[in-house]
Amino acid sequence: MIAPNSELDQSPTGAIKIERQSLHDAILNRLRDMIIEGHLPPGMRLNEGQIGAQLGVSRTPLREAIKFLASEGLVELIPARGAVVKKFSAKEISDMLQVISTLEQHAARRACEIATTYQISAIRDLHDQMIDRYEHGDRLAYYKLNQAIHSGLVALADNAALVDVHTLLQTRVKRIRFIGHEGPDKWASAVAEHEEMMTALEARDADRLAAILGKHLQLAWERVKPGLDDR
């Protein structure tokens, strides 16, 4: 829980936007990315001296960031032995996806009730962009828009706690999904499910949307599963 770091300096002149991200946040985001993108593979010990040198900071703020990541579950603290990038078993990933599914279904029902038409159209925009990236075969952009859509849907439920826990699990699973390069056929089916999602959302058909989401995440698991050696 970090306060919105005075995002932009909205001086009367509308002058300069200061990107001042506290060092703590910078380190945190940097480390998280390193884990998600696989630069720090599961099971690897985090050497504070080395990483600190690499990022150009001392061990003190680095350790604080590591503690934060530990609470997020991306890293495991082993007494007197430092931190290790958390490994997730196949079952753990399956479990996480199941909870994510439950959360998204709950969010979806609520969203169908309270979301404004404008908000829904914003999701539609993301969706259309995603389809465009899909047609161009741009996996990374597709992946990010995909995440944004799911997060956006959850946000429509207007429930901070829901967003929190969804984000938490989403982050844990990111690393796996980031690697999960599915074949063209599976990719196509995922896109088809998203099309269904959008129409259900626009029709505010809660039951139908929830059902599709359940199916979507079930299939997400089946798409990811084969790529896991459960290390």
Place this chain on the structure above:
Amino acid sequence: MIAPNSELDQSPTGAIKIERQSLHDAILNRLRDMIIEGHLPPGMRLNEGQIGAQLGVSRTPLREAIKFLASEGLVELIPARGAVVKKFSAKEISDMLQVISTLEQHAARRACEIATTYQISAIRDLHDQMIDRYEHGDRLAYYKLNQAIHSGLVALADNAALVDVHTLLQTRVKRIRFIGHEGPDKWASAVAEHEEMMTALEARDADRLAAILGKHLQLAWERVKPGLDDR
């Protein structure tokens, strides 16, 4: 995510159980309790020097624990101004309870499918103890057993991620519920709901159990709500 701190030394002789809790954990638990029990009221700034002196540790491990709590959402980090105990609005609390409800319902359904009869009887034990404490008017013990039952139910679903997020939210609302001294009538109705829960669980009636849980947490909100001034 902290490794099980070699809980007990299970040497062949079954000798000594070492309670060695890392300092980090000790500080963390201590701080959490201080927040939950209201010694550190919402909105209060955490003075590192003072708290450090009080706990007899330097600022370094203390700050690490604070970062951990920040990730848990009990504390808010304000750049260049340290940490503040998080205030929750009435809506935020309501939202949290709603998510907890969703999670527990999901857990309940799964539990009805896979829990062993023995595991269910363990919950029954907690329940009976809780009733006993209720009849003795022992609020604190009742409260703790109540928490244990809900956590136990979630544990039956055998899903680590589910336990994680449930614990997270449970911890956040603990402070509010800890204060929430409901009157005898409301207390009685809460107990009645628990009785219903137990019979539904023992009958493995998933729909019924989920329905009761939904109602139970809805009422939990109504029981807590009046005591909030939304500070």
Place this chain on the structure above:
DNA sequence: CATATGTATTCTGTATACAGAATACTTGAT
């Protein structure tokens, strides 16, 4: 050659030191 033991090195955990920002206080002016 494999294994065990003792030593050297690395790394973590905690305390301390220091710089800069935020807060409290004091002094002066209206």
Place this chain on the structure above:
DNA sequence: ATCAAGTATTCTGTATACAGAATACATATG
């Protein structure tokens, strides 16, 4: 007396220092 400005103090954020544990290495032993 109230408010403003400047100064003093406190507190946070980061770096460094040091002790003890863990690991790696080397040497000795069967």
